[in-house]
Amino acid sequence: MSDAAFGAIAFVTLLTIIVGARGIRVARTPDDFMVAARQVPPGLNAAAISGEYLSAASFLGIAGLVVSQGLGSLWYSVGYTAGYLVLLLLVAAPLRRFGAYTIPDFADGRLGSAALRRATTALVLVIGWFYLLPQMKGAGITLQWVLGTPYWVGVATLGIVVSANIAMGGMKGITFVQCFQYWLKLCAIGIPALVLLFAAGHESTRNLMPDRQPVFARATVVRITEPTEFTLGRAATVTVTGLLDNRQFRHQAVRLCACRHVAGPGTRAGFGAGAPVPTSLAMAPSAQLPWDSPLLATGTNGAHPLVATYGVIIATFFGAIGLPHILVRFYTNPDGEAARRTTLIVVLLLSTFYVFPAILAVLARLRAPELYLSGDSDSIVLALPSLLMPGVGGQLLAALAAAGAFAAFLSTSSGLLVSVAGALSHDFMNGGVTSFRWCAVAAGVVATGAALPVGRFSLGLLVGWAFAIAASSFCPLIVLGIWWRQLTRAGACAGIVVGGGACLAAIVATMAGAAARGWSAVLLGQPAIWTVPLAFGVMIVVSLLTQRTVPGSVEQVMLRMHLPEKVSAVSPGGRPPGTARYPRRSPP
Template identity: 50%
Template sequence: MNQTYGIAAVSVVVLSTVLIGALGLRISRTTSDFYVASRSVPPRLNAAAISGEYLSAASFLGIAGLVLAQGVDMLWFPVGYTAGYLVLLLFVAAPLRRSGAYTLPDFAESRLDSRAVRRIASALVVGVGWLYLLPQLQGAGLTLGLLTGSPRWLGGLLVAVVVTVAVAAGGMRSITFVQAFQYWLKLTALLVPAVFLVLAWLGDSGPSAAMDEAASFRRPTQVRVADTVRVRIREPLHLTVSGTIGGQRHHGGAVDLARGTYRIGGGTTLGFPAGAEVPERTTGPHRAGTASSWAEPLSSSREEHPLYATYGLIFATFLGTMGLPHVGVRFYTNPDGRAARRTTVIVLMLIGAFYLLPPVYGVLGRLYAPDLLLTGNTDAAVLVLPGRLIGGLGGDLLGALLAGGAFAAFLSTASGLTMSVAGVLTQDVLPSLGVRHFRLATVLAIAVPTAANAAVSDLPVADAVGLAFAVSASSFCPLLVLGIWWRGLTPPGAVAGLVTGGGAALTAVAVTIVGGPASGWAHTLLAWPAVWSVPVGFLTMVLVSLATRGRVPAGTDATMARLHLPEGLRSRPLSP
């Protein structure tokens, strides 16, 4: 990718974000402006803004990388991300808007009349927000590193600075315009190059290899392995090696490798002939079934228990969307419950259209960028394909467009997350400072994940987002569904469910990120906790609430009526 064009594209996106965000200084004046844009955002604008902040680094880069590496069963990610809004539409969108709250902790306190529930909900909002911010910063570091060769932390720092300026300038009102603009930019940035890439693929002489059982190099290729890795070679391989492989040092000569597992030292350069099979990266012993077809669902080497992992992904993405802090707060900006429902329907169409595109990049990456499987840098597939298929000025321009779109993805999602976390910090952690010091909360909201980004740099962005969904599904999904649809929910029940469901998922996520068990059921249960943590959250809330029936808040009936009756009906006087 041409660095000059790429840097120019990213600069334009950054400058546009800052300028649009700066408009908030002129139009944001009140508390309501900062938190919910005075509840005046129309459905179409709000839907574009929601889609802009929801389509994150996992959507723009991560899904294509996972499809490249693991095959079609990774399409559960976009299916789950989209279907989550259908669940939200059916059960949550309109009642959540009618609650009159600013944030999820506001809803928890108003529904259950409990400061304890609010405090726990606030802690979980901050935890989910920070967890979700990490992959945005990692994706930004990856993109800027490809453009300039800079260290990965620099891209995350740049996003943090830009987001702080945009959010602190005008709060929710200005961020709404920023994110709506960025949705259309991201869609264009993926769609236009995809058209040219598919045309180039159709004009190629050997495009059918994408569905083979193993990826192979279509032309002579040199791959530099930055970090020490273990690889598995399934067929005898002839290649050139400059570096260390199998404990032996080589100086650029030809090497014949038999079937087996080899350790490749960091900094080693491997030269593969055309047609050579790409060695498989591995972190553990060989497992039966890992040579199954890349295109066959539920049979990849991604997990020892792929069916369980798939259900874990479904539970997390289907049920986690409603509890994401940057998604929930958006429905408070609609004028009424009917507008919230219309917004959700439009969102389903917008993100559905977007998710048709990343799998195209994943399949083409299998053909034209198989070296990413060896280096483990599969999230870069979207960014490198224009140079591989088209090249020249056209490839440079398309690559620059993709780089700009990728940065828009990081900025829009990071803006929404920072906005939601800052709102909770302002109200619940720094209550004495008020809205005048919202900007201080904004700095704190983005500073913590920025600092953590340097320590967590090798988790695929889609996986990291999936972990955030698991925590959300295990905590806020039970709270919202039961709080909206069951009058018997009590404050002790909500507290117990949030602590057990959300706490268990958060613990599993933390162990996974820092490096827990590498294999076996222990690894699978921790890496995909939603299958067991979501039922734990629901069951605990129900059982404890039934055991504390006398603690149902006195105003529950009035609260339930406010959640479920249309605004016009509630404001109309009753006939005698």
């Protein structure tokens, strides 16, 4: 199995490097490096945006979360799609007409403040690195699963490939790579999902029924590779070979109570048809919510699920606007109208993709409930094909899924690294091509180092947090910057510092294990529900208090953002102040 999967991963990686390297000959100016100089038509651009957006969390994380936590986790995939709808409704066309590459460019051009520029750059780095961590973790567990290498090998491989590729090719190569990778990812998740769905047939849907513990549809022997603590929903008789509850068994029938058990490595447990499925404690199943509840649980006891659900909805719906690697793609649209069309196509492409993780998760629960013992829910998409389809077919599907997963890490981390390196080189270096290359390498090294200790957090949770920070800092800045004339520098600064800072502090506290239960667990674990309104509120109140400092250029900037391009020759041309960073070269 590992040969086919390894071949597929190596193929995707090599193809990415080759296509990226072809961009070197074309990319000469920093403009070319960043955004392929506004030459991308909407269909291609939408596929590239989707390719960049569909990350490890979408490819592996959602199916894993749904299997372990329940159907409520599908709010993540709905939210990731709805984020683009919100982006289309509120910012797509004006943001394109404004013509900024990055969020610091937007902040500087709209409000003209060096302090604000530094604050936004710092936040771009925070969000970018936060979002890079789950990609690195995904690469680590994928290579671990495919090749059996230690976790750090996958993390380091991804870090090296992506940093080197960006340092060489920049965005020109990346646009085509990203577009290719959307279709690769769609095939890599769609084909296994559909094949397995038809192969599995419409058998018993017992495990889907409300308020039911999952049961084995047929007699199954479960092999436990690592020491595992698990629980059983009700008592069952199991044929055990190996170490269980500190006793050695040799193919003996054992009556297990409905309580906690410990299995040693290498233990094999045979369950009869209809026996309850054991659940690994590492899956952290929610004690309060049934699996098919439309609500989401956070923390180990899943308190206040309604609040947690709305926390995720707010973070994902409003987070996409503030992601640092998305804005740069809007610059590549020819005009505001094209930006809207691109975004609409993105909504369509994302909707198509997100149907499949749900199908895979349901298949896993129905037909391969032994996955509940595996402990790491994030590898379900990779493990499912060979469990459901023994033989060559399953191996090929597993190889395809592994290749798609690697494509997901490559494309998202490339886009993020371009943004992080761009922010570093614009605002802390001289902004030339050479410094951009060095910054790409440096940012890659930092992300790789930081990804090593995050292995215990689920992919979906990590990405959800990156969205929460973006929603409570950049979302209010961009939305109010576009629609509200009275926004001031002080208001914008205060809003992103208070909102982003509060959100980051809550997440760091959760990661450190500060609050495990009750209200504090929900409000710190899903902070967007209070930090997004807080950021908007602070930004508005401080702006109203400092009305004398509204920038004089506000009317001109509003005109530039909202006037259709068809109205001829109105704006004085060029970019708004603060964004003219590069001398434009005339095309050859």
